[in-house]
Amino acid sequence: MLHYFAEILPSLLSGAWMTIRIFLWTLIISIPLGVVVSLGLLSKFSPLRWILKFYVWLMRGTPLLLQLIFVFYGLPIIGVIFQRYDAAIFAFALNYTAYFAEIFRGGFQAIPNGQFESARVLRLTRWQTLRKIVIPQVVKIVVPSIGNEVVNLVKDSSLVYVIGLGDLLRAGNIASARDVTLLPLVAVGIIYLILTGICTYLLRRVEQRLSKWE
Amino acid sequence: MLELKDITKRFDNRTILNKMSFQVPDGEILAIVGPSGAGKTTLLRCITGLETVDGGDFILDGEKFNPAANRDNDKVIGVVFQDFQLFPNLTVMDNVTLAPELALKMNKADATKRAQDLIDQLSLSGKEQLYPFQLSGGQKQRVAIVRALAMNPKILCYDEPTSALDPDLRQTVEQIILNLKSEKMTQIVVTHDMQFAKNIADQILRVEPIDA
Ligand SMILES: Nc1ncnc2c1ncn2[C@@H]1O[C@H](COP(=O)(O)OP(=O)(O)OP(=O)(O)O)[C@@H](O)[C@H]1O
Ligand SMILES: [Mg+2]
Numbered sequence: 001m002l003h004y005f006a007e008i009l010p011s012l013l014s015g016a017w018m019t020i021r022i023f024l025w026t027l028i029i030s031i032p033l034g035v036v037v038s039l040g041l042l043s044k045f046s047p048l049r050w051i052l053k054f055y056v057w058l059m060r061g062t063p064l065l066l067q068l069i070f071v072f073y074g075l076p077i078i079g080v081i082f083q084r085y086d087a088a089i090f091a092f093a094l095n096y097t098a099y100f101a102e103i104f105r106g107g108f109q110a111i112p113n114g115q116f117e118s119a120r121v122l123r124l125t126r127w128q129t130l131r132k133i134v135i136p137q138v139v140k141i142v143v144p145s146i147g148n149e150v151v152n153l154v155k156d157s158s159l160v161y162v163i164g165l166g167d168l169l170r171a172g173n174i175a176s177a178r179d180v181t182l183l184p185l186v187a188v189g190i191i192y193l194i195l196t197g198i199c200t201y202l203l204r205r206v207e208q209r210l211s212k213w214e
Numbered sequence: 215m216l217e218l219k220d221i222t223k224r225f226d227n228r229t230i231l232n233k234m235s236f237q238v239p240d241g242e243i244l245a246i247v248g249p250s251g252a253g254k255t256t257l258l259r260c261i262t263g264l265e266t267v268d269g270g271d272f273i274l275d276g277e278k279f280n281p282a283a284n285r286d287n288d289k290v291i292g293v294v295f296q297d298f299q300l301f302p303n304l305t306v307m308d309n310v311t312l313a314p315e316l317a318l319k320m321n322k323a324d325a326t327k328r329a330q331d332l333i334d335q336l337s338l339s340g341k342e343q344l345y346p347f348q349l350s351g352g353q354k355q356r357v358a359i360v361r362a363l364a365m366n367p368k369i370l371c372y373d374e375p376t377s378a379l380d381p382d383l384r385q386t387v388e389q390i391i392l393n394l395k396s397e398k399m400t401q402i403v404v405t406h407d408m409q410f411a412k413n414i415a416d417q418i419l420r421v422e423p424i425d426a
Contacts, residue, residue, distance in 0.1 A: 114297060114299040117264055117295075118293075118299035118300075118301070119301075120263075120264070121262055121263070121264065121292070121293045121362075122312070122313035122317060122362075122365060123285070123290065124312070124313060124316055124317060125316075132312060133303065133304075137302065137303055212345070213302055213304075213345040213346075213347065214347035
């Protein structure tokens with residue numbers, strides 16, 4: 001049995017690498033974009049606010065799977081053609097930005113106005129206030145919710161099977177169908193557990209670092 | 215000396231302050247008293263530039279100035295908020311040195327030395343590396359005072375400095391305010407505690423609600 005695992009491992013690992021790439025790119029794009037969109041959601045300019053609210057509503061109100069299908073099979077109808085991999089990252093980034101934006105919006109709103117006023121009478125500029133006072137507090141507030149989404153993302157990434165990308169789950173499926181055994185899927189489950197375990201561990205470390213103040 | 219001339223403030227056409235005029239000579243303490251909703255906090259917020267006024271002039275040392283737009287580092291007006299508003303993510307020391315370093319462009323060593331002097335003066339020695347959540351209410355208030363003083367303000371303002379504290383800490387606050395007076399700090403104190411006002415003030419200003 002060990003021999004069998006050793007045999008399928010390379011294909012599972014190359015699938016896992018695809019999963020990890022989608023995961024990392026989605027985070028790298030959606031976290032900063034989520035901050036920007038959250039600021040837009042809080043902006044005083046109402047047309048911008050409404051457009052972004054609509055976007056968030058759409059992304060959170062429909063399944064990610066459906067969005068993925070639309071990006072890959074639907075957009076070409078209006079002439080926007082993505083490679084599979086790009087389509088996956090585009091759809092995931094679009095979806096996760098909306099979730100992150102909502103989380104960051106909540107974080108920014110949780111900062112009492114008195115903190116801004118106190119910074120203002122101390123003559124700090126708007127940017128200094130954000131950097132030294134507001135953002136550290138927002139980060140502390142949002143880390144647990146962001147962490148949930150990050151772990152979800154590891155698992156959600158398996159949805160890319162629908163557009164035929166060779167990720168971890170697909171690699172397991174192929175081996176399972178070929179060899180008529182569920183063992184590859186057990187291995188897939190273990191690899192997912194390792195990936196989410198690493199994320200959980202890193203997030204806990206970040207939370208610990210932030211717990212020295214309240 | 216700070217002088218207010220005909221200061222008027224409205225919120226949505228409701229007049230809160232109507233042509234308010236008074237003077238605070240250097241080194242003196244003005245107490246602002248009056249019933250709830252009279253506009254005491256609003257007046258203080260106008261003086262500290264957190265609200266813009268709808269009429270009238272502020273004159274500081276003979277020169278007109280606009281607190282809401284004032285960026286002159288020689289004309290800082292310090293504020294101790296009712297709920298202190300310390301920065302929870304910074305230690306006591308960093309709370310105090312942040313603005314002198316960023317806004318007054320002091321170097322870290324000078325800012326830290328000045329902060330340490332003030333921290334010692336207000337009996338906060340040993341608390342430098344604590345975070346605000348580790349302090350008592352009275353200690354938080356003293357940090358807020360130190361933080362404001364570190365900016366070398368011309369005037370120091372307090373909103374209800376006794377309201378968030380245990381009654382037996384009232385004397386301590388009185389003592390701090392009077393000690394600062396002996397160092398020639400000009401101070402404006404909003405309070406609804408008449409006895410407290412009488413104990414500290416050179417001048418008491420009564421603010422009354424304006425009937426609509
Ligand atoms: N941002 C605002 N917008 C509209 N009205 C306001 C605003 N701030 C204060 N007011 C109104 O102005 C009036 C004066 O309020 P203010 O807070 O100055 O009273 P106060 O004298 O400090 O009262 P207290 O003793 O309860 O603190 C109140 O009627 C209040 O409702
Ligand atoms: Mg008040």
